[in-house]
Amino acid sequence: MSSTPLDTTHLAALNAMTKDQFVQALGDIFEHSPDVAEAAWAARPFASVDALHDAMMASIRARSIDARKAFFDRHPELSAQAVRGGGLTHASVSEQTSAGLDALTDDEEIRLQRMNRAYREQHGFPFIICVRHYTKAGIFFELESRVARDTAFELDYALNQIKAITRRRLDQRVA
Numbered sequence: 001m002s003s004t005p006l007d008t009t010h011l012a013a014l015n016a017m018t019k020d021q022f023v024q025a026l027g028d029i030f031e032h033s034p035d036v037a038e039a040a041w042a043a044r045p046f047a048s049v050d051a052l053h054d055a056m057m058a059s060i061r062a063r064s065i066d067a068r069k070a071f072f073d074r075h076p077e078l079s080a081q082a083v084r085g086g087g088l089t090h091a092s093v094s095e096q097t098s099a100g101l102d103a104l105t106d107d108e109e110i111r112l113q114r115m116n117r118a119y120r121e122q123h124g125f126p127f128i129i130c131v132r133h134y135t136k137a138g139i140f141f142e143l144e145s146r147v148a149r150d151t152a153f154e155l156d157y158a159l160n161q162i163k164a165i166t167r168r169r170l171d172q173r174v175a
Contacts, residue, residue: 010175011052015045028089029056029169030162032074036060049174053167060159072125072158077116078139080104091169099131099139112140119147123154130164 009025017025022041027034039059046052060071076088083093083102096102104112119127127143134142146154 009173011046011049014052014174017041026056026170026173028091029166029173030060031076031089031092033071049170052174053163053170056166056170057159057163060162065155068155068159069125072128075126075128075162077120077126078112078129078131078143079116080109080112095131095165099134100136101131101139104136108136108140112143115140115143115147119143122147123151125155125158128158128161128165130161130168132168133164 014022019041023034023037026037030036036056036059040055043055076082076092078096078101080102082088083096116127129139129142131139
């Protein structure tokens with residue numbers, strides 16, 4: 001899968017694509033998860049971007065709890081080191097940079113790593129948040145407060161965050 005954004009694609013063109021073309025065009029909308037686009041392909045034709053996104057989300061909701069956790073594990077932990085060090089998708093770099101996570105102080109980075117560890121130990125998957133909806137301070141607040149929540153609640157909440165992240169990505173990709 002390409003790590004750089006693709007040109008905007010029209011919905012009608014997506015509806016006419018082969019499975020391989022469809023996955024090539026949309027396989028990076030969900031972090032390191034071309035299987036989401038592959039599963040959604042079977043629901044074509046899509047009447048709207050809403051219908052396309054709903055089909056993609058349905059493929060994740062249909063998974064078992066363990067499969068969802070494995071899917072969540074494909075998402076990067078928030079980290080200035082990760083943003084600067086490579087390994088993130090183009091979209092993740094852009095999103096984390098927009099929230100100022102590329103410019104954390106050393107103390108903020110240490111605090112973020114500590115909270116990421118606590119969250120993963122508590123819930124068994126990485127902290128996921130639509131960073132474009134938050135300031136840096138808001139992200140720290142959310143991470144600190146969400147670590148104590150019930151894991152079943154967090155499974156749903158993380159999925160809703162992914163829904164927000166991926167809808168924005170899809171809107172940027174599909175006309």
